[in-house]
Amino acid sequence: MNVVRFLLNGVLIERDSVDPHMTLLDFVREERRLTGTKEGCAEGDCGACTVVIGQLCKDGAGRDRVSLSPINACIRLLPTLDGKAIFTVESLKAASGTLHPTQQAMVDCHGSQCGFCTPGFVMALFALFKNETSPSRARTCEAIAGNLCRCTGYRPILDAAQVMYQTAPAAASACATGMEQWLFSPATSDAPPLPGESELAEKLVALAHSDALRVKSPAGTFTAPRTVEDFSAAVLAHPDAWILGGGTDIGLWVTKGLQTNGTIIYTGDVAALKRVDETEIGIRIGAAVTLETAFHAMNRLYPELAHVWTRFASWPIRSSGTLGGNVANGSPIGDSMPALIAIGAEVVLRHGEKQRTIALESLYLDYKKQSRDAGEWVEAIIVPKRSTTGVFHVASYKNSKRNEQDISAVCAAIAVTTERGVVTQCRIAFGGMAGTSKRAALAEQALIGKAWSEATVRTAMEALSHDYSPMSDMRASAAYRMQVAQNHLLRFWLESDARQGSQGEAQAARVF
Amino acid sequence: MNALLNPTHLQIDVSTHVVATSTRHESAHLHVTGEAIYTDDIAAPRGTLSAAIGYAPAAHAVLKSFDLSAVVAAPGVVAVYTAKDVPGVNNYGGIVLDDPILATDLIEYHGQPVFMVVAESHLLARKAAKLAQFDLEIRTPILSIDDALAAKSYVLDPVTTGRGDAETALARAPHRINGKTAHGGQDHFYLEGMIAMAHPVEDGQIAIQCSTQHPTEVQHIVARAMALPDAKVRVECRRMGGGFGGKESQPALFASLCAIAAARLGRSVKMRLDRDDDMIITGKRHPFQFEYDIGFDDDGRILGADLLLASDCGYSADLSGPVNARAICHVDNAYYLEHVRIRNFPCKTHKVSNTAFRGFGGPQGMFLIEHVMDEIAHTLGKDPLDVRQHNFYGLTERNETHYGQAIDDNILHEIVPELERRADYRARRAALREQNKSSRVIKRGIAVTPVKFGISFNASHLNQAGALVNIYSDGSVIVNHGGTEMGQGLFTKVAQVVAEELGIDFKRIRVSTTDTSKVPNTSATAASSGSDLNGMAAKEACRILRLRLAEFAGKKWDVDTSAIRFVNDGIEAGTGGEVRRWGFTELAHDAWFARISLSAQGFYKTPKIHWNRDTFKGRPFYYFAYGVACAQVAIDTLTGESKVERVDILHDVGSSLNPALDKGQVEGAFIQGMGWLTGEELVWNGKGVLTTHAPSTYKIPTAADVPEQFNVWLVENSPNREDTIYRSKAVGEPPLMLAFAVHHAIRDAISSVSDYKTSAQIAAPATAEAILNAVMKAQAAC
Secondary structure, eight states: OOOEEEEETTEEEEESSOOTTOBHHHIIIIISOOTTSOOSSSSSSSOTTEEEEEEEEEOTTSOEEEEEEEEEGGGOBGGGGTTOEEEOGGGSSOTTSOOOHHHHHHHHTTOOSSOSSHHHHHHHHHHHHHHOSSOOHHHHHHHTTTOOOSSSOSHHHHHHHHHHHHHHHHHHHTOSSHHHHHHHSOOOSSOOOOHHHHHHHHHHHHHOOSSOEEEEETTEEEEEOSSHHHHHHHHHHOTTSEEESSOTTHHHHHHTSOOOOSEEEESTTOGGGGOEEEOSSEEEEETTOBHHHHHHHHHHHOGGGHHHHHTSSOHHHHHHOBHHHHHHHOOTTOSHHHHHHHTTOEEEEEETTEEEEEEGGGGEEETTEESOOTTEEEEEEEEEOOOOSSEEEEEEEEEOSSSSSOOOSEEEEEEEEEETTEEEEEEEEEESSSSSOEEOHHHHHHHTTSBOSHHHHHHHHHHHHHHOOOOOOSSOOHHHHHHHHHHHHHHHHHHHHHHTTSSOOGGGSOOO | OOTTTSOOSOOOOOSSOOTTSOOOOTTHHHHTTTOSOOGGGSOOOTTOEEEEEEEOSSSSEEEEEEEOHHHHHSTTEEEEEOGGGOSSOOOOOSSSSOOOSSOOSEEOSTTOEEEEEEESSHHHHHHHHTTOEEEEEEOOOOOSHHHHHHTTOBSSOOEEEEESOHHHHHHHOSEEEEEEEEEOOOOOOOSSOOEEEEEEETTTEEEEEEOOSOHHHHHHHHHHHHTOOGGGEEEEESOOSOOTTTTTSSHHHHHHHHHHHHHHHTSOEEEEOOHHHHHHHSOOOOOEEEEEEEEEOTTOOEEEEEEEEEEEOTTSOTTHHHHHHHHHHTTTTTBOOSSEEEEEEEEOOSSOOOOOOTTTTHHHHHHHHHHHHHHHHHHHTOOHHHHHHHHBOOSSSSOBOTTSOBOOOOOHHHHHHHHHHHTTHHHHHHHHHHHHHHOSSEEEEEEEEEEEEEESOSSGGGOEEEEEEEEOTTSOEEEEESOOOSSSOHHHHHHHHHHHHHTOOGGGEEEOOEETTTSOSOOOSOTTOHIIIIIHHHHHHHHHHHHHHHHHHHHHHTSOGGGOEEETTEEEESOGGGOEEEEHHHHHHHHHHTTOOOEEEEEEEOSSOEEETTTTEEEOOSEEEEEEEEEEEEEETTTOOEEEEEEEEEEOOBSOSOHHHHHHHHHHHHHHHHHHHTTOOOOBOTTSOBSOOSTTTSOOOOGGGSOSEEEEEEOOSOOOSSOOGGGBOOOSSGGGGGGHHHHHHHHHHHHGGGTTSSOOOOOBSOOHHHHHHHHHHHHHHO
């Protein structure tokens, strides 16, 4: 296939030659003159460009469904939309002129002032509306953490997120078409698809194809293989190509770095890379699995980590970005790696037809240096099952200037196993403390074999100062990084102590 | 007098009740559908080109030469322009001519525009702009207020002012403290970045569409840069995606550049700043450093004060003069300073030129005195609220400001105790202190802070406005005025005024694009004055139209004009069964047919005000707006992270024109102020390069930062004592300063670490790192 085909507000778009660097935002604004979607930052941090992507999926009963997620149009490269449905703010209003319940609630609650961020909020709330039946305030805040508003102070927007559910039934019942009715109806827990959804699913099924997508243009070639073998061969043949996952970093190379690459190879259409498989040793998460899906899977094994994942970027970013991308990118301030290292995750690397599996921490050698060979790529992450010996404690803590949607100054992850009050196993990893995510070897040493006590933890805190020499930058000073890294060990102790029922105060130990 | 319980002033005589209702924002239905047109959404004429700025890569340098050959040769580049291509005055300074449009031989901040690329697309222009080679002779930049003070580097002359004899009062005071404090700047982070589009029009004219709070200044500066008369430049702005002061003086730069290129090329030219470029190139809120020497009595009442306010103005004057003047005029906040000396140093540094930002120096001045209040309270072991109240301006005495304005509308004596009650401040404070004793990691603090904010531009001549009201022969109405819409709801409020005055349905009214060719010589939509000024001008235009229509109807009906009422979407005369009625649609048509002019211009100038900028005395403000906030925060003593848990606000908007819009302003301003004082940190590196120039590194509040308990009340039955538009009060800026309650609550929480033995010293922003540092100092003091 050499034509990119997707649905934009229900209209089939076909492009046989497209600059693979073109963003969805530029396409809708410049080419389609759909100017409701705004550019606020062009880096996926403000949400003014939020649109909703519809993708085929199966429900429990094996029916074709369409899952809806918010994404940032500003960093989403156009060819990745092949086979998808995109909804922009222009698609929500009914043909009769009736506003969507989300839109009407924003009007009624005075949720817009300057209005520039509003289309993005409407789309984020629309995504929430289609995914949650009755979201709490906390869930709503999490859902819109990727959307910045500088005018309202958010209170009326949070109100609108409640009101939209109240007015939806009446609005939906007045809709003229099946599609409108589906858009106007909030999520239901397990009802069969409405006709509008089935109709869309059928259209998406018709767009699906089993051969690779390959689109050429003077600006470069975009390839979306369907099989791991084809993918691996393509990477081997083009070792300097960009391997594109969710594009939540590569998108910025384009919009901010103003870079291009003649060859872009996309992970997102390789079916095998989008799988999450339960195995004997744990779960195997394919490289193209989105962060959102990967975290849901990991939460089943490690519910203690759920909280830190909600602080990982924003819902739109987690809906685009992949766990494989975060791991392969290997940023020293990537937030998935400390936790993955602490729980002993492994990474499956592939080079042509050869595969090898290594401990995740051994992937990272130094700042932007990995033990991957040219042409070798991250195929999967293996998350081990929980340790069943002794008492197992695990936690990950993140520090940033803002609680939501910020890049870590420090990200800590600590896993400790105790047997009869003695530490028998211990894995501590930090982000933001070195050129890569890195284990705290000396601090671990200070704990292993020792009584699990505050005194022991204090020796580990001291040892930590020899594990790392963090840097100072705009996010934090070196001294602050070290201090909170040490304090995280103390917090971990306080929390585990409290769980064991002693005089601890874990419940009251955290602001967030 | 109890304004809360006993309304002593006029109630609005509303017949149709358009004013004082929570009418929705006139564009709300367009915002939510994406149909609202911002400058970048305007369909550009065929052949429109894109422009981008090439900016200086150093903070302070002699620009020996630069090589633009790679820029010229880059794909899609149509033209490259430098300072010599500016046909008129190469400067966009509004008050002082010290802001070159394009730099000539001296670079004074990293990010200063040096050249402009015009290309076939936005992306191609941006790419080409990066290709210049500069030959610079690097000079040492001044990057801090301390360095500027040491070098006596100022953008304007320092000012010393005050009242009484501070020196003697200090010497005699039973208690005396001195110290220093400081706060940082703040990026506006309007969601819509700077943008302008210029179109060449016949006979050398230029038409500009621009995101600006000040179309008139853009017009005048573009005309000056183009060597054209003002009448040949027309500037329009339908709406901005946020302004907050950032689009007061600065849009003229981008509009001028577009105009220069459009005129040369004979094609429309648009310049939309990428977010990072916007944050690097444009100015921010002024950071200030303070020193204080305070004498006070046993109750904490200030007897003498010696205050030093030094501001970081960046490289040029811009609006720094008025910003610093407002800081001086708000250093008292709610408190009577009998003997005070104020020294103000507007420092010149090699950074971007700082500019207007909501509050405009007011927050800066207040920051100091609120800090002082906490310090006095700590010294005496008192509740800071008691100290604050002891220092409040009196009602009949101790009620003149240090700049000579009598305060005759003070309602703090009513609203502060009222909020204290509604927030249950005293009991909660005691409970939190008790709780902190047993909470090892999390500590909580609480604080109440008041706001008194002067309304009017300090410079009296700016307090004028015009409005044009057109009634069409089908009864539909357009109102146009000099104010601009940036989300605050000004257009809605002015339309409400027109509906109220003409007694017509709100739906008949459109507020049209602000346009320098319709209403001339306007002031910036700034200083919270939009509704006060433009509402009154529109009211005056309506009065003229009403008079004409009443005369016309009076003759037809053979009744006195005074008997004609503008109500119920038409006019009426008579009573009981004798009521005669003329629907507005028919009235408009009939009046047109009878050759009655249905267009009127209204003009307004604020009465009573005067200001002597040499003596720093006068009555700069028509009136004051008041408010009070109580905030409770929790801090994590292991990381310094903080969370605002509960906020209660009682804020004065006089008789609200629109309670929903006013509440929106209060909440939005509070959260914005909270951001300034907590998480929003601007970081420059040692070379004067801003390292926080995108939302990835500069963190404004998100929804989750909004306190879960957020009670906002407007003071009821408290009309403005001055004759403002329907006795309302300005609301744009004053509530921003309510956020001081958060800062002081954080201080209170930190002080608990030493069991209140030490007074937490924390500058703003109180980032997690700053809080943790202060916590560790408090721990060390134990």
